[in-house]
Amino acid sequence: MVTRMLFRAVIMGPPGSGKGTVSDRIVKNFALKHLSSGDLLRTNVQNKTEIGVVAKSYIDQGQLVPDDVITRLVLQELHKINETNWLLDGFPRTVPQAVALDKAFHINSVIDLNVPFQTIKDRLTARWIHPASGRVYNTEFNPPKVPVMTD
Ligand SMILES: Nc1nc2c(ncn2[C@@H]2O[C@H](COP(=O)(O)OP(=O)(O)O)[C@@H](O)[C@H]2O)c(=O)[nH]1
Numbered sequence: 506m507v508t509r510m511l512f513r514a515v516i517m518g519p520p521g522s523g524k525g526t527v528s529d530r531i532v533k534n535f536a537l538k539h540l541s542s543g544d545l546l547r548t549n550v551q552n553k554t555e556i557g558v559v560a561k562s563y564i565d566q567g568q569l570v571p572d573d574v575i576t577r578l579v580l581q582e583l584h585k586i587n588e589t590n591w592l593l594d595g596f597p598r599t600v601p602q603a604v605a606l607d608k609a610f611h612i613n614s615v616i617d618l619n620v621p622f623q624t625i626k627d628r629l630t631a632r633w634i635h636p637a638s639g640r641v642y643n644t645e646f647n648p649p650k651v652p653v654m655t656d
């Protein structure tokens with residue numbers, strides 16, 4: 506049996522550090538699937554799945570979704586793309602999540618975005634998200650081609 510080497514990476518950093526933006530750029534240049542825990546949760550919230558209903562109450566309060574809920578959701582998705590190289594964004598965020606991921610998969614690389622707090626504040630102030638597509642812009646760094654429109 507021939508076993509193909511698969512590349513598994515995690516991108517970490519506080520909210521607003523640029524995980525989503527950097528991930529988009531990486532997957533444009535490398536054959537990786539980008540899986541974002543935030544996007545996954547938002548899809549579940551939109552579709553009103555059982556997990557989505559539970560997750561919404563935490564997200565709306567600005568809290569982390571409980572470890573067992575998010576871990577089940579993310580690992581289930583990762584098993585679906587078992588034959589693919591992937592880049593995981595937003596997970597793990599806690600030690601129990603990291604332990605669960607480490608047990609389930611061998612991780613080849615971790616990118617840790619180290620961005621000063623003031624820079625994060627400035628970026629989040631200028632962040633602009635198009636709700637329908639989930640595309641992320643920045644009014645200074647990465648503005649949409651037509652102001653207030655998504656491209
Ligand atoms: N100036 C600058 N802004 C950036 C950079 N990377 C991301 N941003 C912007 O910072 C904001 C937060 O980025 P995002 O990818 O949503 O961060 P996440 O919350 O870690 O996924 C967005 O408005 C991005 O357009 C960067 O390298 N420089």
Ligand SMILES: Nc1ncnc2c1ncn2[C@@H]1O[C@H](COP(=O)(O)OP(=O)(O)O)[C@@H](O)[C@H]1O
Pocket residue numbers: 519520521542543544546563564567568569570571575595596597598599602
């Ligand atoms: N690994 C995780 N563990 C717990 N909750 C999470 C996790 N990832 C995402 N969430 C929930 O989803 C929300 C949105 O996440 P995300 O899109 O990554 O945005 P941000 O990077 O701006 O926090 C978080 O505020 C949190 O409530």
